[in-house]
Amino acid sequence: MACNEDTPEANAFRSQFAALVSGIQNPQSLADHLFAKRTIAVQVMQEIGKETLTTEEKTRKLLERVYTSITSIDPKHFRVFVEILQQEAYAEQLVKNLELEYANSVLEEESSPPRKVLRMSSGTLGTVAGPETSSMIVQESPSPRKKQNLEVQVTENPFNLFGQKVKSIYLKQPDIPQDDWPPVRKSQYINLALLKSAAMKDDQYSRFTVRGSVDDILKDKDELLFDDVFVDADMGHRILFEGRPGSGKTTLMHRISKKWAKGQILKQITVFILIQLRAFISKINVGLRDVVGFYQPPGLDKLCSAIEQNDGQGFCIAFDGLDEYSTETQKTSFIYKLMMGMILPKSIVIVASRPAASQKFRRAVDRNVEVLGFLKPQIDKYITDYYRNSRAKAEGLIAYLEEHPNVKHACYLPLHLAMVAYLFDHIGFSLPERETEIYRHFTLSTLVRTIEREQGVMDSEISDFEDLPPEKYEMFMDVCELAFKATLRQKLVYSLKEAKEHFNVDPQGQYLGLITVDRQYVLYGREETYSFLHLTLQEFLAAYHLMHLQEDEVMSFIEQYAKKAHMFVVFKFYFGLTHVAKPATESVFNRFLDANKSNQLLLVQCAFESQNTETCKMLAAKGSGIIDLQKKTLNPSDCTALGYVTKSASSAIHETHLVSCSISSEGLNALVKSTADCSFPGEVLNLHGTRLKIDVAPAAAEFLKKASSVTDLRLSKCGIQFRTLSLIAPVLSRMTSLVSLRLEHNDLGNVKSVPILLDIVRMLTNLEEFSTDLQFLASLDSFFSKSQSLKKMSLYDKIEVMSVSRCYTSERNSEYLLDGEQVNVHILGKVLKVCPNLRVLSLHLCDIRQEDAKALATSLRSCPNLQVLNLDHNSIGSDGVRGLCGALKECTTLQKLCLYNNNITDEAVGSLVELLETLKDLKKLNLEHNKFTESGKTTLRQAAEARKELSNFSTCKVSLYLW
Numbered sequence: 001m002a003c004n005e006d007t008p009e010a011n012a013f014r015s016q017f018a019a020l021v022s023g024i025q026n027p028q029s030l031a032d033h034l035f036a037k038r039t040i041a042v043q044v045m046q047e048i049g050k051e052t053l054t055t056e057e058k059t060r061k062l063l064e065r066v067y068t069s070i071t072s073i074d075p076k077h078f079r080v081f082v083e084i085l086q087q088e089a090y091a092e093q094l095v096k097n098l099e100l101e102y103a104n105s106v107l108e109e110e111s112s113p114p115r116k117v118l119r120m121s122s123g124t125l126g127t128v129a130g131p132e133t134s135s136m137i138v139q140e141s142p143s144p145r146k147k148q149n150l151e152v153q154v155t156e157n158p159f160n161l162f163g164q165k166v167k168s169i170y171l172k173q174p175d176i177p178q179d180d181w182p183p184v185r186k187s188q189y190i191n192l193a194l195l196k197s198a199a200m201k202d203d204q205y206s207r208f209t210v211r212g213s214v215d216d217i218l219k220d221k222d223e224l225l226f227d228d229v230f231v232d233a234d235m236g237h238r239i240l241f242e243g244r245p246g247s248g249k250t251t252l253m254h255r256i257s258k259k260w261a262k263g264q265i266l267k268q269i270t271v272f273i274l275i276q277l278r279a280f281i282s283k284i285n286v287g288l289r290d291v292v293g294f295y296q297p298p299g300l301d302k303l304c305s306a307i308e309q310n311d312g313q314g315f316c317i318a319f320d321g322l323d324e325y326s327t328e329t330q331k332t333s334f335i336y337k338l339m340m341g342m343i344l345p346k347s348i349v350i351v352a353s354r355p356a357a358s359q360k361f362r363r364a365v366d367r368n369v370e371v372l373g374f375l376k377p378q379i380d381k382y383i384t385d386y387y388r389n390s391r392a393k394a395e396g397l398i399a400y401l402e403e404h405p406n407v408k409h410a411c412y413l414p415l416h417l418a419m420v421a422y423l424f425d426h427i428g429f430s431l432p433e434r435e436t437e438i439y440r441h442f443t444l445s446t447l448v449r450t451i452e453r454e455q456g457v458m459d460s461e462i463s464d465f466e467d468l469p470p471e472k473y474e475m476f477m478d479v480c481e482l483a484f485k486a487t488l489r490q491k492l493v494y495s496l497k498e499a500k501e502h503f504n505v506d507p508q509g510q511y512l513g514l515i516t517v518d519r520q521y522v523l524y525g526r527e528e529t530y531s532f533l534h535l536t537l538q539e540f541l542a543a544y545h546l547m548h549l550q551e552d553e554v555m556s557f558i559e560q561y562a563k564k565a566h567m568f569v570v571f572k573f574y575f576g577l578t579h580v581a582k583p584a585t586e587s588v589f590n591r592f593l594d595a596n597k598s599n600q601l602l603l604v605q606c607a608f609e610s611q612n613t614e615t616c617k618m619l620a621a622k623g624s625g626i627i628d629l630q631k632k633t634l635n636p637s638d639c640t641a642l643g644y645v646t647k648s649a650s651s652a653i654h655e656t657h658l659v660s661c662s663i664s665s666e667g668l669n670a671l672v673k674s675t676a677d678c679s680f681p682g683e684v685l686n687l688h689g690t691r692l693k694i695d696v697a698p699a700a701a702e703f704l705k706k707a708s709s710v711t712d713l714r715l716s717k718c719g720i721q722f723r724t725l726s727l728i729a730p731v732l733s734r735m736t737s738l739v740s741l742r743l744e745h746n747d748l749g750n751v752k753s754v755p756i757l758l759d760i761v762r763m764l765t766n767l768e769e770f771s772t773d774l775q776f777l778a779s780l781d782s783f784f785s786k787s788q789s790l791k792k793m794s795l796y797d798k799i800e801v802m803s804v805s806r807c808y809t810s811e812r813n814s815e816y817l818l819d820g821e822q823v824n825v826h827i828l829g830k831v832l833k834v835c836p837n838l839r840v841l842s843l844h845l846c847d848i849r850q851e852d853a854k855a856l857a858t859s860l861r862s863c864p865n866l867q868v869l870n871l872d873h874n875s876i877g878s879d880g881v882r883g884l885c886g887a888l889k890e891c892t893t894l895q896k897l898c899l900y901n902n903n904i905t906d907e908a909v910g911s912l913v914e915l916l917e918t919l920k921d922l923k924k925l926n927l928e929h930n931k932f933t934e935s936g937k938t939t940l941r942q943a944a945e946a947r948k949e950l951s952n953f954s955t956c957k958v959s960l961y962l963w
Contacts, residue, residue: 009078010071012101016094019263020063023094024085027059033084039077040065078102093267100160159306159314162297163271169295170261170274173254191375192229192252193221195242195368216633217242217355217370226255229369230265233348235313238339240361241352243371245535246415249352250276252371253320256350260316269348270314271307277321278493278529287334288344291317312347322353324493324531340364356566373412382414386421397424404433405636405670415534433640436576436609439540443514446533447476450513465544472512477548478503479514483532483541490566492538494530514541536569543573551584558588562595568602576609589615593622601632607648608641616648625654625682633662636670643674650681660689668699672706680706686714688742693719697727704731711737716771717745722753729756733763740769748772769840825852829859838863842870853880857887866891872900872926878907885911889918897922900961901929906936913943926961 005014024030031048034040044065048058069077082098085091195217233239243249257274259265266272273291280286288307293300307315319335337343339351339361351358352371362368374382380398387394397420401408411417419442424431426445432438448462451472462468468476482502486494494502511517514537515530532538546554561567571592578585589606596602600623607615620627627646634642646653663671685707692700692715707713713735720728725748732741741764748757761770825848832838841863848856853876860866869888876884881904888894897915904927916922927940944960 005071007071007075008102009075010067012098013067013070013078013081015101016097017063017067019097020094021056021059023091024059024063024088025055025090026088027055027062030084030088031062033087034062034066034081037080037084039069039080093263096160096270097263100164158297158299158303159270162292162295162303163269165297166271166273166295167261170257170272173258191372191378192224192226193370193372194224195219195221195362195370219368221370224369226252227265229367233266233367235268235346235348236341237348237367238341238361238365239348239350239367239369240339240358240365241350241369241371242355242358243352243373244413245354246413247371247373248414249371250320251414253318253350253352256318266316266348268314269316272316272318274318274320277319278324278531285333307344307347310346312344315344315346316348316350318350318352320352321493322351323357374414374417375412379408379411379417382417383421387425393425396429397421400424400429400431403673404431405666405673406640407431407433407438409636409666410435410438434576434609434611435536435637436540436573439537439573440577443537443540446513447472475512477545479511480541480545480548483538484545486532487539487542487567487570488561492531492535496528496530499530539569540573543570543577546570546574547577551587554584554588555591558591558595562592572602572606572609575606575615576611578610580610580612580615586614586618589618593619597622600627601629601634601638604629604641604645605638608644611644613648616645617652619645620649620652625652626657627653627655627682628657628659629661630657630659631661632658634658634667635664636666639663639667639671640674643671646681647675647678650678653681655682655684655686656680657684657686658690659686661687663690663696665696665699668696668703672699672702675706678706679709681709683710684712684714685710686712687718688714689717691719692724692728694721694723694727697724700724701728701731704728704735708735709737710735711766712740713738714740714742715746716742720746720748722748722756725753725756729760732760736764736766738764739766741767742769742771744771825855825859829855832859833862836862837865839865840868840870841866842868843874844870845873848874848876848880850875850877850880853877854883857883860884860887861890864891865893867893868896869894870896870898871902872898874902876902876904878903878905881908882911885915888915892919893921894919895921896924898924898926899930900926904930904932906933909936909939912940916940916943916947924959924961928961 005011027048031040031045035042035045040062044062048061053061066077066081070081082095085098086095229239241249241252253274256265257272260269260272273294275286275291275294277286279294280290289300289304292304292307297303317338322335334343335351338347338349341364351361355370379401383397384394387397401411401420407420411420416438419438420431423438423441423445427441432441444462444465447465447468451462451469465473465476482494485502486492511530515532517528517530532541546557549557562571575585575589575592580586580589589610592606593603600619603619603622604627607619627642629642632638646656680703713732720743732738741760743757757772761767828843832841843856848871853874860869869891871884876899881899881902885908888897909932912925912927916925925944932940940960
């Protein structure tokens with residue numbers, strides 16, 4: 001039987017053989033259909049039906065028989081095979097590749113002269129995937145036969161041919177882009193987080209990259225694997241990748257293009273185009289013709305028309321660096337319309353950008369992903385790989401980062417980690433802790449490296465920028481000026497024309513290694529572009545330029561830009577470079593304090609960078625001795641800065657409020673380390689709403705040890721449970737200066753919590769105010785019902801203020817309330833009986849009703865020293881008030897009674913009048929929002945006025961509130 005392996009059908013099948021072997025999932029089903037079409041014989045069915053064969057072995061044998069059928073029986077069997085394969089849902093990409101190879105083979109046969117063709121020897125088809133193992137015979141092919149309607153077949157596939165061309169380009173690229181400087185080594189890929197619409201939660205992934213800057217993403221986040229990003233991506237989907245400069249966005253986009261080219265992701269896409277927007281820096285508006293024409297395909301107009309006519313079906317475009325081309329966020333731009341689905345609605349669009357430039361797209365995308373950078377295991381692996389020839393150095397740097405959590409936190413950005421590893425290699429354990437010093441050392445190292453390369457000699461005399469040769473220093477200042485102007489304009493990339501205009505000469509050699517020149521797109525007709533090695537480096541150089549301006553120029557600049565978020569990092573570097581060491585810079589810092597007094601976290605960061613204790617005292621004085629950081633995510637760097645400020649200005653700080661903040665255990669440890677041997681200053685430490693879960697409890701305990709002199713500690717709504725309480729209890733018990741301890745709205749309903757809390761109160765001999773909630777009271781009753789002596793509750797004798805609030809933070813609270821409110825009042829009564837010195841009792845919004853009020857009245861007889869009783873927002877009613885008034889007549893020290901909004905009617909007026917006539921020290925009675933008639937109100941006012949006539953009353957008038 002004649003064998004013709006030189007047909008387009010055979011060539012296409014042979015070229016895709018390896019892909020078919022790995023891609024076909026059900027060879028038995030495929031064989032059944034082929035047998036039905038009489039493409040294979042019954043013997044083949046029997047052969048692949050053997051149970052001893054693996055799926056791959058069955059597939060390989062089946063494909064060998066199909067190839068024999070195509071080459072030896074009828075080439076049309078290729079078309080039969082393709083049609084059957086099309087019926088399999090998983091095989092869409094396999095079919096596309098076969099069709100494309102067939103079209104290419106037809107095109108080559110029509111246009112090429114006689115050529116050498118690789119022919120397979122019998123029985124060796126299965127080894128075609130590897131040239132080392134395949135057995136092939138090279139021989140001259142006969143003259144190619146002509147194909148009819150060839151022109152039609154080729155012109156039907158310009159889209160496929162273009163996709164194949166782009167795919168071949170991506171396949172030739174390295175797996176990970178390699179940078180020359182800083183020396184980023186090949187390492188693992190970065191981590192991803194799926195962004196959700198909900199607000200940020202207090203967990204590692206949500207707070208990991210929050211640094212108090214314009215690039216913070218305050219959203220709830222879930223861990224996301226790369227392979228899961230595209231698992232359900234469909235035509236028409238929009239995907240947004242966001243991440244800080246240096247987090248690895250470009251590396252990620254590179255990986256996506258490579259994976260697509262290998263057929264591992266986005267298999268429904270025929271053409272995938274990755275566009276670095278910096279390549280269009282000199283173009284005002286980018287359009288479809290620009291992005292498709294970037295790779296210079298033949299028939300550009302027809303190709304664009306085909307894409308538009310199909311609404312982008314089978315087309316994916318990925319834009320990297322939206323923040324580098326800010327005009328594309330305008331509503332009239334091509335990218336904006338593309339992301340919003342206004343054009344090419346069936347295409348897949350992928351965008352990578354800094355968060356500051358892409359916020360407006362978040363609601364329009366189908367998937368929003370944050371590029372996190374490195375986590376701790378990857379940081380350690382990178383260091384190990386970097387120092388693969390020096391295990392001691394690797395272990396030394398890892399240990400150093402553990403001891404300096406603020407430096408370690410900066411290393412989650414791959415670029416920062418590369419810088420730190422390089423600096424540690426050169427200056428060892430004298431590695432700086434401040435970001436200003438890290439960038440100063442790195443910039444200086446870059447300059448020295450560039451000069452040494454130019455001169456061919458080592459120059460160890462350069463230890464500061466002023467040590468540079470005069471001509472080099474002048475060039476350096478030119479680069480800093482460019483960085484300053486660019487940062488003001490929020491510009492990251494420059495064209496050749498812009499660079500020439502700034503330097504007044506060809507910029508080649510003028511940037512001292514601080515600016516990268518991107519020439520990779522010159523081959524595609526694009527001009528070279530210029531950008532600084534890193535955005536933060538650009539901001540550092542801008543700060544260096546700022547510090548060399550005249551004082552009046554700096555003050556003018558502060559007036560104009562002090563509140564501009566994109567300049568905050570520049571200001572931090574400015575104060576870090578100047579150390580606020582001169583009167584002029586002190587004036588600048590004072591002006592900056594006035595402009596940003598509501599942003600204390602930024603001020604704390606700037607004070608830390610300055611490393612000037614006077615700066616910290618100025619900050620404290622501006623805030624009247626109060627450090628107030630509310631609703632902030634404090635990373636280790638922030639905590640290190642806060643610790644430095646509180647230590648440096650300890651005598652000027654009276655209160656520290658970290659309300660509803662998110663602080664990890666690493667952050668708390670950094671705070672402890674940065675305060676060194678000093679105590680945390682001030683009388684008030686307010687941690688209300690700052691979650692102290694079990695994972696941060698050990699670190700929280702160490703932090704509270706530093707606050708031993710605090711008199712007012714607020715731990716309300718901190719999510720404290722029994723396990724956390726057991727870890728911090730020994731520390732709380734030793735805080736003997738405490739006068740007030742607030743623990744309400746926590747999860748302390750566990751009976752085990754009761755003895756721990758009782759021991760804490762017993763040890764705090766100066767405690768006057770203790771706040772808890774109904775959960776604890778319910779548990780207290782349960783605890784003492786287990787054969788415990790009520791006499792032990794005498795340790796409450798010193799409590800003078802008690803606040804009990806209804807708490808909605810967990811299901812358990814509602815369970816206790818549903819058992820019956822009278823139970824809660826009964827429990828409260830037990831507590832009141834052993835609190836003879838109680839002065840203030842607040843039962844605001846505790847759902848106390850008429851029957852509960854009667855029980856409460858009995859308990860109040862045990863509190864002869866009560867001065868303030870707050871029963872606002874309950875349902876006491878007139879009957880309840882009558883009972884209360886009878887008991888309160890014995891509380892002769894009562895000065896303030898609050899019964900706001902309690903459904904009280906005129907039926908209680910008589911009892912209230914008697915109370916006004918009896919209590920000599922009563923100064924305030926709040927009866928607003930009740931149901932008195934005008935007659936009842938008049939009677940109450942007359943009773944209040946009548947007190948003037950009674951000489952034995954300590955006050956002439958009681959403040960009566962009736963509305």
